[in-house]
Amino acid sequence: MTGTSIGTRDNPVPATPDTLPRGCYWFTDPDEALCLSPGCMARIQDPDAQFLCDTLTARLDRLTGRLRDLEERHEYANVWWQALSSVVRDHPDGQVIITETRARTSR
Numbered sequence: 001m002t003g004t005s006i007g008t009r010d011n012p013v014p015a016t017p018d019t020l021p022r023g024c025y026w027f028t029d030p031d032e033a034l035c036l037s038p039g040c041m042a043r044i045q046d047p048d049a050q051f052l053c054d055t056l057t058a059r060l061d062r063l064t065g066r067l068r069d070l071e072e073r074h075e076y077a078n079v080w081w082q083a084l085s086s087v088v089r090d091h092p093d094g095q096v097i098i099t100e101t102r103a104r105t106s107r
Contacts, residue, residue: 088094
C-alpha cells in the first residue's frame, strides 16, 4: 500500500488496487465513481455496526469522555451561576450590579 491520504466525501482519494489507504475513506475508482470503503468487515456487513478499528474506537471513546466532562462542567457552572444570580438579586445594590455588568459586557 502506497496511499497515505484518507479521502473525504468532498475530497476523495484517487485510487487503484495498489494505492488504497487503510480505514474508512472515500475514494474514486478508476472509472471516476465515488465510493465509500468501510475499514472493517463489521461495517461492510452492517453500516450501523460498531467500528472495530482500534483507532476509530479509541477516538470515539476519548470524544465521549470529553463530552461527558464538558457536560459535567456545564452543569456545575449552571448551578454556580444560578446561586450567584440569586445572591446578586437579593443584594441591596443588586440592580446597580446588574446594570454595571450589562454595561461592561455590552448586553
